[in-house]
Amino acid sequence: MQVAGLPIxxxxxxxxYAMRARMSLVSAGIRCELREVVLREKPAAMxxxxxxxxxxxxxxxxxxxxxxxFEIMRWALAQHDPEAWxxxxxxxxxxxxxxxxxxxxxxxxxxxxYKYHDRYPNVxxxxxxxxxxxxxxxxxxxxxxxxxxxxxxxCIADMAIFPFVxxxxxxxxxxxxxxxxxxxxxxxxxxxxxxHFAVAMKKYPxxxxxxxxxxxxE
Ligand SMILES: N[C@@H](CCC(=O)N[C@@H](CS)C(=O)NCC(=O)O)C(=O)O
Numbered sequence: 001m002q003v004a005g006l007p008i009x010x011x012x013x014x015x016x017y018a019m020r021a022r023m024s025l026v027s028a029g030i031r032c033e034l035r036e037v038v039l040r041e042k043p044a045a046m047x048x049x050x051x052x053x054x055x056x057x058x059x060x061x062x063x064x065x066x067x068x069x070f071e072i073m074r075w076a077l078a079q080h081d082p083e084a085w086x087x088x089x090x091x092x093x094x095x096x097x098x099x100x101x102x103x104x105x106x107x108x109x110x111x112x113x114y115k116y117h118d119r120y121p122n123v124x125x126x127x128x129x130x131x132x133x134x135x136x137x138x139x140x141x142x143x144x145x146x147x148x149x150x151x152x153x154x155c156i157a158d159m160a161i162f163p164f165v166x167x168x169x170x171x172x173x174x175x176x177x178x179x180x181x182x183x184x185x186x187x188x189x190x191x192x193x194x195x196h197f198a199v200a201m202k203k204y205p206x207x208x209x210x211x212x213x214x215x216x217x218e
Contacts, residue, residue: 006214015055025076088150088151133179136184
């Protein structure tokens, strides 16, 4: 069963990629059917439309499939962007996209090796925390002179990046609290306290045929 006329989002509540996709749907005001996935029991319907089998996956009402979180963000905001997430107040959208890309390539590998060090052979978590900290220092430099990464208001870069900084911070909260990244701490706290995150983190039961949930009902 499908909720008539709505796009379908395969999602996992705690996945930072899925979080940022959900937050962009909230900002754009796009309702969808949310299918909460348990990663070790991925639904066949999701794998059939996206064999790489990562969440999030968005299937549009006409059938098109978008299975990269940043692409989902860009698609949602291209429909409707009332908070101007695609138009950073300071700097260009290309610079914002580049910082998101840098987060994936330079920060995420260290985050994974710090947080999940037991899943990697011969990895020293502390070394990866230092390397991840070097990336936080880049954010800190920007946030020392403006409240968000690209100016006075949050844009796509803030929303695409903070779920990963959250994971890094939560790995050892005492360390993060004592770290020299005070502006980054304040930025993260503000975004965690925001409406988009609250709506995006609402809990849904695991999807099964017959228990359809609608994400972001007004
Ligand atoms: N590049 C993808 C990455 C998505 C991703 O890696 N999601 C993780 C969960 S956080 C996943 O689905 N992993 C597959 C698995 O654990 O089986 C995107 O941006 O959407």
